[in-house]
Amino acid sequence: xxxxxxxxxxxxxxxxxxxxxxxxxxxxxxxxxxxxxxxxxxxxxxxxxxxxxxxxxxxxxxxxxxxxxxxxxxxxxxxxxxxxxxxxxxxxxxxxxxx
Amino acid sequence: xxxxxxxxxxxxxxxxxxxxxxxxxxxxxxxxxxxxxxxxxxxxxxxxxxxxxxxxxxxxxxxxxxxxxxxxxxxxxxxxxxxxxxxxxxxxxxxxxxx
DNA sequence: TGCCTTGTTCGAATTTTGCCGAACAATATG
DNA sequence: CATATTGTTCGGCAAAATTCGAACAAGGCA
Numbered sequence: 001x002x003x004x005x006x007x008x009x010x011x012x013x014x015x016x017x018x019x020x021x022x023x024x025x026x027x028x029x030x031x032x033x034x035x036x037x038x039x040x041x042x043x044x045x046x047x048x049x050x051x052x053x054x055x056x057x058x059x060x061x062x063x064x065x066x067x068x069x070x071x072x073x074x075x076x077x078x079x080x081x082x083x084x085x086x087x088x089x090x091x092x093x094x095x096x097x098x099x
Numbered sequence: 100x101x102x103x104x105x106x107x108x109x110x111x112x113x114x115x116x117x118x119x120x121x122x123x124x125x126x127x128x129x130x131x132x133x134x135x136x137x138x139x140x141x142x143x144x145x146x147x148x149x150x151x152x153x154x155x156x157x158x159x160x161x162x163x164x165x166x167x168x169x170x171x172x173x174x175x176x177x178x179x180x181x182x183x184x185x186x187x188x189x190x191x192x193x194x195x196x197x198x
Numbered sequence: 199t200g201c202c203t204t205g206t207t208c209g210a211a212t213t214t215t216g217c218c219g220a221a222c223a224a225t226a227t228g
Numbered sequence: 229c230a231t232a233t234t235g236t237t238c239g240g241c242a243a244a245a246t247t248c249g250a251a252c253a254a255g256g257c258a
Contacts, residue, residue, distance in 0.1 A: 022117035073255045090193035172225045
């Protein structure tokens with residue numbers, strides 16, 4: 001599998017990021033990653049099927065919220081905190097601070 | 100026209116707020132209100148028909164982002180900044196700070 | 199090679215969302 | 229009362245998002 005395309009911070013779009021965060025499943029993924037730092041997809045799958053989760057990861061990736069690093073057969077995801085904070089200061093922090 | 104129902108800050112839902120903000124038209128409304136403080140609906144209508152705007156105002160109202168005060172025949176809208184900031188500290192500020 | 203694991207892609211069904219004209223409600227004003 | 233102003237509500241339609249099974253791709257390992 002070839003590496004993913006990740007958008008550059010300069011091309012992040014606020015509405016895309018907000019839309020990506022405005023979904024319970026994706027918000028859960030983001031919160032989990034904030035706790036554990038890095039995780040592969042399987043770890044983050046709850047009751048939803050793989051294909052649904054794969055879709056959510058793509059939405060998060062395309063908006064710039066997370067990056068996916070391929071390590072063998074696993075895809076390791078982590079938040080792009082610094083880059084996101086550079087482009088949208090305080091946004092991700094505010095979202096993550098909500099109980 | 101009877102007064103609107105505005106949700107109490109304790110019942111604000113993050114996903115609702117994010118979804119409300121994740122639309123270009125609504126984001127424009129929010130930004131405009133941040134500049135002028137208070138405005139009636141007509142002032143905020145650009146090229147879209149009234150019915151579309153009315154829908155967007157309702158979404159923003161239901162999520163807790165703005166309040167609508169009825170003054171005669173006009174509906175005056177303003178951001179619920181303090182209440183929003185109490186429930187989701189830094190969120191609206193972060194969104195408004197994006198150029 | 200054969201098999202298992204991990205995750206993507208495809209296709210289709212369902213749901214949600216946005217859009218807008220037309221009709222309506224409420225208030226103000228002549 | 230008649231009319232104009234301000235916005236809402238309704239209904240249908242179009243576009244977009246979500247969901248998920250099934251098939252596929254790629255790597256690791258016996």
